[in-house]
Amino acid sequence: MAVKPTVSSNACWMTSSSSLLPVANISVNVGGKDVSFNCLVDTGSERSYLCKGLIRKISMSSPMKSRRFLIKTFLGNKVRDLQEIDLRVKFQDESRQVSFLLDEHLDLSFKIEGLGGVISDLRKDEVKLAADFSCMKNDMLPVHGLIGIDVIKFLGPLQLTQFKDGFAFSLSQGMILFGDVSDFKSCFSVREQAGLNYNRVVGKFSSCNVTHVYFVLEPKSNHLDPWSCFDEAAVDRSIENMFNLETLGVTDEVCSSYDKIKIAAFRSSIEYRDGSYYVSLPWNLDKLNEVSSSYNVALAVLDKVVNKLSDKNLYSDYCKVFLDQENEGIIERIHVPHSEFAKYTWIPHRPVYKTESQCTTKIRPVFNCSLRMGGKPSLNDCAYTGVNLYTDMLELLFKFRTDTLVLLADIRKAFLIVKLKNEFDKNRFCFFLKLEDELICFRYSTLIFGFVSSPFILCYIVKYHVEKHAAGPCRDMLLNNFYVDNLVKTHQSQSELLKLYVEAVTTMEKSGFELKTCSSNSEIVSQHIQLDNNGSSHGMVCEKVLGYTYDPMLDEMKLSSGGVERIVSTKRDMLSVNSSIFDPLGLVLPITIKGKIMLSQVWKLGIGWDQAIPNDILSLWNSFQKSLKDIQNIGFNRCSVQNDLPVILIMFCDASDRAYGIVEYMYQ
Template identity: 25%
Template sequence: MAVARLKSLLRQYENQPEFLQEFDRIFKEQLQQGMIEEVTEEMDRKSEKKTTPKRIVFDASAHCAGEPSLNDVLHQGPLIMPNISGMLMRFRTGKIAITADIEKAFLQAIHNSIVFRFTRVAFGLISSPFLLAATINFHLETAENNKGIATEIKDNLYVDNLVMTAETKEEGIKQYQEAKKISNALSMNMREFTTNSEGVRAKIAKVDRCSEAVAKVLGIQWRTDEDKLVIQCVAQPSAKITKRTVLHTNASVFDPLGWLTPLMLRNKCFFQSLWIKSYDWDEILTEEDQEQWKKLCDSINNFRMEMPRGVANKRGVHQLITFSDASTSAMAACLYVKQGNHQELLVAKSKLPSIKGVHTIPKLEMNALTIAGRLTLTTYEELKKIISVSTVYLLSDSEIVLNWLKNDDPTKVTGVLVSNRVKEIKRIAAKFKEEGVKVYIGYISTKHNPADCATRGLTAKELYDHIWWRGPEFLSKDQKDWPEETRLFEIPAESAEVLQISVQKEETPVINVGRFSSMLKLKKTVAYMMKFLRRVTRNLPDVAKERIRKTFGIGAESEQTRPLEAVDMRQAEKVIVKVHQKQYYSIITANTQRKLNITLDSDGIWRCHGRLGKSRLPEEAKKPVFIAPNSDLANLIIQEAHGKYHRSTAHTMAEVRKRFWIPKLRQQVKKVIRTCTACQRYNNLPFRYPPLAELPKRRVVQSRPFQDVGLDLFGPLKTRNAEGIQAKAYGCIFTCATTRLMHVELITDDTTTSFINAMRRFMSRREVPKTITCDNAPTFLLAERILTDSLVEAQADGQIGDFLTNAGIKWQKITPYAPWQGGFYERLIKDVKWALNKSLGRRVLDEDSLRTVLVEIESCLNCRPLSYQEEDPDELVSIRPIDFLQNRIVISYTVDESQDDVEDPNFLPATERAQLRTHREAEQALRASYDITEKFWKVWNEAYLTSLREHHKKYLQQGRSSPKKPRLGQVVLVEDPLLPQNGWRLGRISSLEKSNDGEIRQVELRMSNGRTTRRPVNTLIPLELGEECEEEVSRSQSRAAEETSEDRAAEETPDDRAAKEIPEDRAAGETPGQNRRPRRITKKNYPYSEEE
């Protein structure tokens, strides 16, 4: 790995020899000084830093495949460095600020080379920050002199960056001089001193002085000449916009004190919306989302703002004023520090509401005020050592929240959440009062509330001149001159609660049964433990040896070297039971009081004595061992009785009661069986299919014949060639979704080429459809790829792909194993099969004759009535599919019905009158044809569509099912009609596909081989792995009638649950029951109901 890293670095910088030379010089220097031994490295260029434009960073996170890295096995250590936000707050106090840097801080700290491989603390190790901070803190705490400056350095040294402030030039000079003395005592060179005071700068040695006018203080630019901080926001969207790159762009904006909160809010909300839309980390966003993200970045990009560094005088009295606000998008608080008539924004904080659940605005406002209280307390804790705070104000624009705070007991009115928030704010106020700081709560109107913009967001242009930076104008006035609407009040003290708690120390059991997955493993472990105890107690005094043996039930006669035998397992079981009964002694006492007749036997084990003493049962069954219910040991015993043959509830209970007595046994046995993975394969029910959706638009809206079609293949059909040899052929049916017209083609095989040729014939004779609905047969999937992508390697003829690609057909594939979704064409396949079986019987026709028969069947079925033929001739006539295929000419001009010119002999000669009469007759025939077509569509709308309600079904008839809802990531058993039930595969739900009505009818699964597939929910059986399986809350009426006891349900075998085979002549519209162990059938054996 080290050699590979070295080669990578050499390739990267082979065109920069001066860079490699400097790199080599640094390593040789560190090697001579004993700082390093042998490491892998990575170059980190810091061209903007004058002191270290090039530095070595040891890559301690590098690792070989399957092996841990050095950082993985090192302990990070506790966080003892000061809070970076608190340091920045303190940096904004005082008139004079001083910063410095420790030269090669990590490489100055020497540590034990026996414990670590390196002789110095290497830059890049996960433990390096702690080791450096601990080393410096140790020396600062042991410093005899300069205690004051040592404490200030400790509180304001972040890694190797020192930040200090002073009020006068003399204080600043003293801080520099004492800091240098302490650093020299630590054998660390403190350099790069930067200050905004020319007087202090003049006293700093030239070698320690930083010559740059602009310095970085903990990541924030500081212009020392004007004593201003520079805030910048650079948000450039990546070329590839994904959820990961959006997060990277947001995180690249460094804003530790929340000054850019209004600017970044909309970007944070956009990132939250990506979670709601369930984007994967590296999934490309949609064009709409990408455009929105680019606009958001453009609105805040290149924002730059300068603000004064000093906002508080160390010797003055200050006030902390915090505003809070909330909206449906965010909750925010901003804090201003005020001295005299001047105030500046110090810190702000925002939080987005959770995407789970519904949040009311008052509760969000309550959370926002809690955030304000926490922020104020944290700020005070960071600043109280260096500035004096007299008063704290918390202002909100929600009067509901303020009334909650005035209420002595808000629990009865507001609920637990608000009550807890009120109690927390009162505790915060109490802490301030303990420090001698007054706390006031008040109202602030929305237009004067600077936190309002932090909950709605601002663009870069809007943020420049906004009250966000200095708050409302009235803050510069005395509190008595504030608006009357503020209505300040003090928070009432929290009422004291006296609670009496009884504490009983829980005894830790010697054997933790919950760590074992089976009773056999537990007994083996305890048996080996007993053998170990026998060995270690051999040389003990007899008194101690006897006490240990009695405690654990260890027999004196035992060979330590022999393997485990039955006697060892029995002794181990006794020890396990005794430890268990000791742990649950209180339950045993309670059951004794209930007259279960529980007594101790000679081995010190509690047994239940019933009234079966005179029976011929074994002694263990007459006096079973008492086991506490719902305990880990009870579960292991039940699992062992359930066994590898997975006995039923009654059989398992009988097996347990041969030796043990467990109260509430039936309930626990059912729980174990429900969580048994092998039993769930047979006992669990599939998901219940949601109510059937409305018919799709293409089924109920007037359109051209064959504009929207469904297609499928049926067969194989038997044919014979000229030599009399039998062969296979297939039928291809095209069904109009609107008019119910059908078109049948005979193809010689089920290959893609034959299917595409059949499509060409259909489109040439009928019409090029706009949409095609089909199943997921490989023939159709390859045909779709040819249509859309023109795959040259899949084309039998080069012209076929071009022809079909230009057709522009939209394919709509139904969910696999959900044939009812294609019921409108599957129903006609059954009619074609019936007609073939009745007309041909056992005869085998040649290909030409079979094609003729199929065309005649097509003609016959196209003439079937679609609506009921009324007996009254004046009623609407019945329509047929064929009626929509003819009479389709539309007259685009007005027909003149006047006949005067034809009848007048003086107007035209006889020959022209005859021609004109013929012309008029043709026009009348066309108009009559047009009227007939319109009449057909009228009957279709008024009679046919409304008659479909007669066959309406709300639910899919699927037999027994589970009311549970599928969950993302849930493990399910995938039904396969071609395999026995024990051969069904497992899958994990990777995506929930919601329909337009919000119901989940199909899901996407990730199978064990890594492939993904779609399935309807009623073909998936949920498995509860690693968690308690919930009991089914409802059963079908048939099961309720058949099962009269709980044992019968548990003892039912898979063969009893298997559904009956579906007969070929099932009535139209029926849906099969849930076939749990189906015979090997094809999808054509299913009847369909959803679309027909």
Template identity: 35%
Template structure:
């Protein structure tokens, strides 16, 4: 049975929950069935309950905010911990060493070790990571963070390989760094709200000063702002660059559907360094010149013959706006039918089910080539809105 990678199943293997998942450290990241609920979740459609924060949560957030300082153009923060747990995290040296050996042997076999090593050497040169000196006798006194490489194949990706760190690593009977860390409250912007705002002709309300942008304009580290006033977008771009430079962050990927702003971004050397005609906008492909949206290109896996592989293929088509719902809803219905049939995750589907999936996978493949206008007229405004991302 082939291994299902995290990039293949997209949102199902890495969902952004609005609640604490107490089982996340129990199951492997490659456990597709763990993310099954997100495929049918109301959160995926933007239907969530209004969040309320306790006094304790507000206190922890305030403590974290107060710990942020800028020194020598670098940000320094104090990580929030559960005080009664952090001192009990044991050394996981033997576990980390086993992971290291496994990753090293695989990279050597695939002739990718040097490529992966260069990532860390580059980060060291840029001051992102630093070396520490630890004698062999002290190995068991430290907590180590195992890591492995993840490869990106999208054209828009300028970093094709990057390390992913596993802070859930722990020896048997111990607790991990993740368990000792205070997870904080959910400050994630509403993905559906941001996408709808992105498609609207809403005029920019105010010029953002020093990147103090409203929460609804951010999703993790992605800032997307629409507006019909090009001058405001240029000012926003200038403020963003200035604000990031204060923290020694070099803005390298910025774009717009406004020709005048794209020209300034390109002159500054901050246009995305890839050869694709599309930009990635919250999971969708966006063509800045035609002002159109399409689904991100994924492998429809027409040869999938188990429930696990079919689920991975269905979930790979990320479409929170339901632009292609006539196709994607059929995928969810098909998964439901496989579930009702009582098939195991690795069990081969019947020939009839296989033919149904092959037909459906063709529609999934074709859906990727549908281009829909980004613009959605709102309140009588029909001019093409400019935006910056």
């Protein structure tokens, strides 16, 4: 017989291995009957093979021919006499004829200790698998064939996806798992907990560097005071960043080829089911495996939080936030023995207190995804941050000052509505909580605030959802008038504004997003908001709008309270107070410019960040700081111009050796 060379890379593994090889179930037609069996998926093999377990059944019904082949493998070359049989293989929507080689010496069945338990848990989770595990006994999986590229090419795209702690190929007929079987263990049982003794676990496993604990408990604040941990040169370099064009909003942002690849991969992961959006997180996977588990820091931080809040009788309020999230399916309990803590990423959390009258929840948890340990990256270091999809805040504030009527709304728990698609991502957002005397393990099944990719993902999903709807004023509003989760819209017509409100609520509900905390200075729109129970629940007259305070009754806006009451004695204190006044529209610049001029004077004197300010400057500063308390009471008319009328723009500017100023008047 002629020798017909073929190529085949046969699988090789140790019988004691815990590695699960990629297996899929295929169906062939034999004598008019369909026969299904498991096959090893081998992309390194040119031909497909059948094992001895199927040969008898097939040889009775189908003609075979004997041929001589040169088999080339990584172990060497060998001439073999093999039988060849043509069978029709059923694929998703069609069947194709494939020639299989029959090898009586080929035995591909394998046994992995604990495999049966893993598959049982996956079935409970309703995970669809491409292999047939129903024929498995005592952890032994029967595998009766090997499919090479002559069959694999008809299966459809083998999409590599993260699954639990490992990876799998995703096919329409199910997941093809491969890798260490422990990566697919399900340690989860909703609302079931083995009961870890809190004091025992914390006492044994919470030992860590105290610096990491206080990095979580006392993080950098929102303005410039946090630089106390840096030397003066580093602070000076950070100050320079304040005056970069990017900081001022002048950017030349271009979506790079890298961005396009990452965004396309993220978009392909989006699934809409059961009224919600599910996503896979955009990681930089080459770094992710280096992230520390951080369970010891998370335990140490929790212990300090428990003690501090218990002393203030606030711990039950703190726990209630989490228990409410559990009831809404935002978080879920997981059973993780302390021996397996290191297999998960634990995010430390701390409470923050909201003093604004508009906040209905006064104590909230904040998670720190920026914790680095031992020179290893943080979760935020390993995530793709995305491109800026936000509407420019200054542009939205200018729009807010047009037209006579206003509609305001927030997306309720916006970040917590977007759900995580796979176990791999969920296991990166685990945390501990003390309930009574037990340590309970939780994980998030949604985005969380504090994760660097969350703002990009939220904005992308909102736009992704809205773009599915027909073009029109509501679609335009939802695409262009959101800043993160805040909707700001003005109009001249009450009927049109009411129509926009009703349509917007309906459109957003279809994706699981609830428009709440709605308000308007239109009596008709306000009545509908109250009837829909979508109004504010804080009971206050004023609302917060893009950093300002807004009174719908007076149609008037004011500055929100900042850190102006801070006692100042150093240059660092002066900088912090100046930075705490949020006024991007420059409504009170004639007052606040004095503080910036004094800071400039201190700078010229070469005074260090923590040195005392000279008494003459400090006296002027104290007088200036008293005036800051009054600026929060200054009201400004919100409506300046109407969109549908022409405007004359008049601009004045002037400069001195200390400052320069520009003022623009719009005249209608």
